[in-house]
Amino acid sequence: MKVLKLIGKIFSFIGIFLGSLFIAIYGMGLLFCYGPSTHARNLFVTTMLETGQLKFVVGLLMNDDAVDRIVNENSMATFDEEMNDELISIDNKLDKNGIELKEIYGSTYFAKMLIINDPSRVKLASIYDGSWKEKGVTLDKLVNDNDAIAGINGGLYYSDSNKGGRPLGLIVKNGVIEYNNPNGIRGLHLIGFDEDNLLQIIDLSGKNAHEIEEVIKSEKIRDAVAFQEEASDANNHFVKLIINGEKREAKGSGSGANPRTAIGQRADGSVLLLVTDGRGKNGHLGATAKDLINIMAEYGAVNAANIDGGSSSSMYYNGNYEMTSVTFYYSNSSWNLPDGFIVEKR
Numbered sequence: 454m455k456v457l458k459l460i461g462k463i464f465s466f467i468g469i470f471l472g473s474l475f476i477a478i479y480g481m482g483l484l485f486c487y488g489p490s491t492h493a494r495n496l497f498v499t500t501m502l503e504t505g506q507l508k509f510v511v512g513l514l515m516n517d518d519a520v521d522r523i524v525n526e527n528s529m530a531t532f533d534e535e536m537n538d539e540l541i542s543i544d545n546k547l548d549k550n551g552i553e554l555k556e557i558y559g560s561t562y563f564a565k566m567l568i569i570n571d572p573s574r575v576k577l578a579s580i581y582d583g584s585w586k587e588k589g590v591t592l593d594k595l596v597n598d599n600d601a602i603a604g605i606n607g608g609l610y611y612s613d614s615n616k617g618g619r620p621l622g623l624i625v626k627n628g629v630i631e632y633n634n635p636n637g638i639r640g641l642h643l644i645g646f647d648e649d650n651l652l653q654i655i656d657l658s659g660k661n662a663h664e665i666e667e668v669i670k671s672e673k674i675r676d677a678v679a680f681q682e683e684a685s686d687a688n689n690h691f692v693k694l695i696i697n698g699e700k701r702e703a704k705g706s707g708s709g710a711n712p713r714t715a716i717g718q719r720a721d722g723s724v725l726l727l728v729t730d731g732r733g734k735n736g737h738l739g740a741t742a743k744d745l746i747n748i749m750a751e752y753g754a755v756n757a758a759n760i761d762g763g764s765s766s767s768m769y770y771n772g773n774y775e776m777t778s779v780t781f782y783y784s785n786s787s788w789n790l791p792d793g794f795i796v797e798k799r
Contacts, residue, residue, distance in 0.1 A: 498523045500709030500738065503690075503763065527705035529742055534696040538651050540755050543572065543722030550799045552603065554770060557727075557748060561710050562740040564729035565768055565775045566752065567603055569796055572650040572722045577607065577676035579624055579792040581631045589617030589789035592769045601795035603770040605726050606714055608644070608678025608761055610791045615780075617789030622679025623657070624792055625669055633662045638681055642692040643668070644716065644758045645677025652718040653677070654693055654758045678792060680760045694746045694757040707742030712766035712779050716794065717749045717757030725752055726794065728768040728776040734784075764788055 498520060501511050511520055551570035557563070569575055578599045580589055589610070596604040609621035622641050624632040628648070635641050635657060643655040643665075653672060657665055657679075669677075683690045691708060693701055694715065710731060717725035727748060731739020740748075742759070749757035767787035768776040778787050 495523050495527050495705060496710055496738070496741075498709075499527050499706070500711060503709045503711050504732075525704070527707065527709075528703075529691045529707050530702035530704065532693045532696065532701045534693075534699060536654060536756060537697050538649075540697055541651050541718060541720060541722055543650060547571070547721060547723065549574075552770075552796065554775065555752075557729075559729075559740065559744055559748075561738040562713075562729045562731055562744060563735055563737055564713075564727060564740065564748065566728075566748070567605075567726040567768065567770060567796070568752070569603075569724045569726070570722075572646065572652075572718065572724045574797045574799075575646060575650075575676075575724045575726075576601075576795055576797060577624070577626045577645065577678065577792060578604065578795045579620075579626055579631060580618065581624070581626070581791075585620070585632070585791065586618040587616055589791045592767045592787040592790060592793055593774065595790065595793045596769050596795055599795055600798060602798045603726075603768075603796040604793045605716075605728055605768050606761060606765045606787065606790055607792040607794055608680055609638070610761070610765075612765065612788065615788050618791055620678075620791045622681070623665065623677065624679075625674050625677040626792075628673075628675045630666060630669060633665055635660060635662060635665060638679070640682030640690070640692070642680055642682055642758070643674065643677050644680055644692065644760055646675055648673040648675050650722065652716065652724070652756050652758075654696070654756060656682070658682070676794075678760065678794075680758070690759075691742055692758050692760075694742070694759055695749055695754050696756055698755050700746050700750055701742075703741075703743045703746065706744075707746070710738035710741050710744075711763055713740045713745055713759065713762040714766045715745050715749065715757060715759050717752070717754035719753045720755050725749060725754055725757065726768070726796075728766050729762075730766075730776065730779065732763075732779045734779040765790065 712731040
């Protein structure tokens, strides 16, 4: 009887604790959504909508009309600017071995950027060997297995249960299409490099697999991944950040605050690889779309794009993780990935 009473008290304590925790979290959510700070409300809603598993929280606190209004007030303006490759002139006088690692501090994020002088060193690595696997590999393995010196995570993929073995949308490696399935992906974009080592950001919206194959051939794409342009109460993805030196207009913050991965290119051909933290890692919320635009502009990007972020965001350089997954279990590593941009050794 004493044992049963003790077990009952333990379960009672656990129930009270969990109930109190739920009330506290729910109350905090209400405070964010209906408190005095409009900025805090907007940031909370747009940030939660970009998470993989917690989108439903916003629906528990606000109605759809209110959510739609907030998303519309903090979104990216349409950006149809076509890229002008003549604005990039690869400077062969730059040190081909040159790689710089920069630390960047913002009010809601911490970031690191790799600057690679020679764009021909930036390639795509994948786990594809004639077929895709159920499980991907961590970023360090992608880098080391390809005898590279650095890498960041790449494009869209099935991230359920952190299996990470199957890409979404598109994968091109060394001029070969390894995956091409645009079905069901709204606002599909290609992000990668052509045979002239120029960064290409191409809108593939509405194109079928055959049409995408024609684009890859005509644009002579050598390495590329896919990301998507979408803004709704279910998600808030964006791709283009800067095109031809013109910064994309962002309403409000442009998006929520989350871990981010972005890629850009300077006028001299140098490649910018950026990864930020967020979602509580190091006490930071993360970077918004406007943050990414401003960082890339500050570092001289003529063209820049946002790619897959969130828990996938990671950077590996010279044998160490410079930025790691925000997920506690993978806090010293990355999520399993099907692909990533790598930097070849000299």
